[in-house]
Amino acid sequence: MTTFSRIGGHVAIALGLGLVQMANGDDFSTAISGYGTVGGTYTGNSAYTYVQNPSDFRATNSQFDLGLDSRVGAQATFTYGTDLSIIVQEEARRRGSENFSLGTEWAFVQYKPADDLKLRLGRVALATFLMSDFREVGYAQTWFIAPNEVYGSEPFETLDGGQVLWHVARGALGLDLAGAYGTTRQDVQAGGVSYNVSAKSAYNLAATMSYQSFQLRLAETTVSFPETLPLGPTTVLNYMDHDKFLSAGFQYDNGTAIVLAEWAKRSENAAPVVNLPLSAQTSWYVAGGWRFGKLTPLVNYAGAKPSESLSNSGQKKYGTPSISLRYDVVTNVALKAQASRAQADNGSYWTDRNPNSSEHVNVFSLGVDFVF
Amino acid sequence: MKTIISMLALPLMLVSVAQADVVVIGNVAAPNMSKDEVTQFFLGKSQAMKPVDRTSSDPIKAQFYQKLSGQDLSQVKATWSRLVFTGKATAPKELPDAAAVKKAVAADPKAIGYIDKSEVDATVKVLLTLN
Numbered sequence: 001m002t003t004f005s006r007i008g009g010h011v012a013i014a015l016g017l018g019l020v021q022m023a024n025g026d027d028f029s030t031a032i033s034g035y036g037t038v039g040g041t042y043t044g045n046s047a048y049t050y051v052q053n054p055s056d057f058r059a060t061n062s063q064f065d066l067g068l069d070s071r072v073g074a075q076a077t078f079t080y081g082t083d084l085s086i087i088v089q090e091e092a093r094r095r096g097s098e099n100f101s102l103g104t105e106w107a108f109v110q111y112k113p114a115d116d117l118k119l120r121l122g123r124v125a126l127a128t129f130l131m132s133d134f135r136e137v138g139y140a141q142t143w144f145i146a147p148n149e150v151y152g153s154e155p156f157e158t159l160d161g162g163q164v165l166w167h168v169a170r171g172a173l174g175l176d177l178a179g180a181y182g183t184t185r186q187d188v189q190a191g192g193v194s195y196n197v198s199a200k201s202a203y204n205l206a207a208t209m210s211y212q213s214f215q216l217r218l219a220e221t222t223v224s225f226p227e228t229l230p231l232g233p234t235t236v237l238n239y240m241d242h243d244k245f246l247s248a249g250f251q252y253d254n255g256t257a258i259v260l261a262e263w264a265k266r267s268e269n270a271a272p273v274v275n276l277p278l279s280a281q282t283s284w285y286v287a288g289g290w291r292f293g294k295l296t297p298l299v300n301y302a303g304a305k306p307s308e309s310l311s312n313s314g315q316k317k318y319g320t321p322s323i324s325l326r327y328d329v330v331t332n333v334a335l336k337a338q339a340s341r342a343q344a345d346n347g348s349y350w351t352d353r354n355p356n357s358s359e360h361v362n363v364f365s366l367g368v369d370f371v372f
Numbered sequence: 373m374k375t376i377i378s379m380l381a382l383p384l385m386l387v388s389v390a391q392a393d394v395v396v397i398g399n400v401a402a403p404n405m406s407k408d409e410v411t412q413f414f415l416g417k418s419q420a421m422k423p424v425d426r427t428s429s430d431p432i433k434a435q436f437y438q439k440l441s442g443q444d445l446s447q448v449k450a451t452w453s454r455l456v457f458t459g460k461a462t463a464p465k466e467l468p469d470a471a472a473v474k475k476a477v478a479a480d481p482k483a484i485g486y487i488d489k490s491e492v493d494a495t496v497k498v499l500l501t502l503n
Contacts, residue, residue, distance in 0.1 A: 031462055077459070106458075110459060115420045116418060137453050140454045167418060167419075171406065255443045328446040
């Protein structure tokens with residue numbers, strides 16, 4: 001309740017600012033919009049603890065946990081004239097504890113020197129993968145949860161700095177180029193201990209080509225942060241870790257048929273002395289769906305192949321089939337269900353994966369996504 | 373027999389009324405546009421022109437997006453959600469009727485809208501016909 005009133009407070013302040021400014025001139029406009037999800041997940045076996053992202057705090061097991069996937073976000077857009085705008089997006093979800101708390105997902109000043117060129121300064125989403133920048137907006141996606149194998153592999157979510165977005169079009173052919181540079185911080189957990197990782201630098205470069213129903217996106221993201229590794233009881237190893245993702249995403253959507261595919265390669269530089277990276281893996285998914293009026297089933301197969309690294313010794317590749325169902329209740333509300341069958345040794349699903357077990361565990365999610 | 377034929381014809385006529393031509397209109401100074409270009413503006417891929425929309429309760433809105441892109445209004449909403457919540461675009465303003473759309477388009481060289489073909493007049497230019 002406190003959280004909701006806090007969001008209300010932020011929105012009220014935003015509205016108040018907007019009204020004051022509107023009174024000063026016709027060139028100023030304000031728009032408030034929001035999104036949210038009420039939903040949860042449970043697993044078919046209480047021996048395994050499920051996470052969407054191994055560095056996330058939100059976890060559940062065989063109890064249907066409504067706090068796992070539920071979130072609500074509000075965005076205020078202040079536009080001055082045609083070229084200048086300020087966008088602030090706050091989201092409440094579980095962040096590091098059982099309680100919901102607010103976090104700033106986006107907060108930037110945007111200047112448009114030309115119609116299809118945008119310059120931004122402030123906080124933006126770190127767009128590592130095809131859907132990273134709208135991953136919190138469930139309504140904008142067909143599935144309930146994007147595949148953990150790919151989307152759960154990047155611990156960093158935002159970037160504080162500058163961003164340039166450029167769109168070029170020729171007939172039906174479109175090209176979007178994006179570049180961002182800055183720093184980032186993220187609370188992460190590993191082995192039940194929480195850390196605040198503060199990166200020295202982060203950048204993201206992306207090129208998206210679109211032609212009619214087709215879209216192809218290529219991106220590179222690197223976050224550099226100081227890492228400290230314990231070598232022995234009294235010695236530690238300090239070095240700069242460059243955590244790099246290369247990704248290629250494909251989307252086809254003609255209004256009826258949907259095909260989605262993505263491939264991502266994570267590589268980090270080797271730590272000195274031990275000569276191994278902290279983590280390294282290749283992950284991917286292929287999904288296909290069909291719209292039957294308001295009902296959209298989607299089947300998905302996601303896989304990951306960890307390479308030898310300090311966080312992995314000898315883990316083999318694993319794969320997860322999933323099925324999801326979206327039902328568009330009205331034009332801004334969608335009801336969703338998702339089921340996945342993950343191996344016990346899946347490092348993208350379990351905080352306590354079992355390398356000695358060949359069993360499979362089902363994961364079920366149910367929720368409602370909305371925008372307003 | 374005649375009654376049966378006219379009973380059959382009535383729903384057909386209603387269908388043809390519902391499927392009337394929707395035209396994309398712009399300022400009299402605006403250039404003609406291809407379907408691909410209009411799609412880019414109404415689905416937010418390009419901001420070189422300023423689309424003006426209709427309300428969801430107006431049946432012409434669903435017809436327009438179906439004819440333009442084969443998408444229903446939920447899909448259009450999902451597409452705009454991706455743009456709005458990433459700060460890439462602001463959803464088009466929704467106007468209540470054809471008269472308001474014509475007025476907006478006549479006043480702004482960059483504005484484009486859509487109305488029923490029968491409502492076209494000299495204040496605006498037809499840029500594309502969707503049938």
